Amino acid sequence: MTLVDSHAHIYSEQFKQDREEALARALAEGVEKIYMPNIDHTSIDIMLETEEKHPNQCIAMMGLHPTSVDKDFEKELYLVEEWLDKRKFAAVGECGIDLYWDKTFLTQQQEALRVQVELAKKHQLPIVLHTRDSFDETYEIIAAAQDGTLKGIFHCFSGTVEQAEKVKELGFLMGIGGVATFKNGGLDKVLPHVSLDDLVLETDCPYLAPVPHRGKRNEPVYLPLVARRVAELMQKPVEEVAQTTTRNAFNLFKL
Secondary structure, three states, X not given: OOEEEOXXXXXXXXXXXXXXXXXXXXXXXXXXXXXXXXXXXXXXXXXXXXXXXXXXXXXXXXOOOHHHOOOOHHHHHHHHHHHHHHOOOOOEEEEEXXXXXXXXXXXXXXXXXXXXHHHHHHHOOOEEEEOOOOHHHHHHHHHHHOXXXXXXXXXXXXXXXXXXXXXXXXXXXXXXXXXXXXXXXXHHHOHHHOOHHHEEEOOOOOOOOXXXXXXXXXXXXXXXXXXXXXHHHHOOOXXXXXXXXXXXXXXXXXX
């Protein structure tokens, strides 16, 4: 099986001691491509260094994470824009709205997302969206901006069947990760009603490790556990899940 991890912070400090080994473990399990979303100015150097060391496996995105948006977010966005002008990235991201941790800067998060949507259009890149406790707020901005050219992923999708339908109507994909394996994750009620053509797989490592590793550090080697759970819920062969989600990722990221 060939698999694509469409969202992994493998450059994270949590992999400082064993990043090389973690990447080798993933490759041995068929995880041939790992797409890395940026967080903010503090993550750019290590992310690009990881890509430089593993250009055939690790591919960088460029964006500003909503939890890094504060009153000075414009400075961060100028840096994102500079990098997008300077070299090729797989996508704009990770960006979006996060109302789980703090609602203080909602207005700034909305503005930062609108700016990054326009950057995605300008550079003809997909956009990778973070929507924690903010599906409706994020959807509203993307739907208003959709002119037929915008594509991307609602990363870490854990919404309803109705929300899944909205994502599909936008022409976006849903990123499915470890939440699919959680007993009360809710995706058992959603995945039987969607198409594999609308999904990509992800780990979001080092976060959201799938069962039986829940609560521990997540890593790309666990992606087959997600694939198997998706196959089980959708009553499809796991090989078909791997093949279709890999194709979807490659088509989106133009690999």
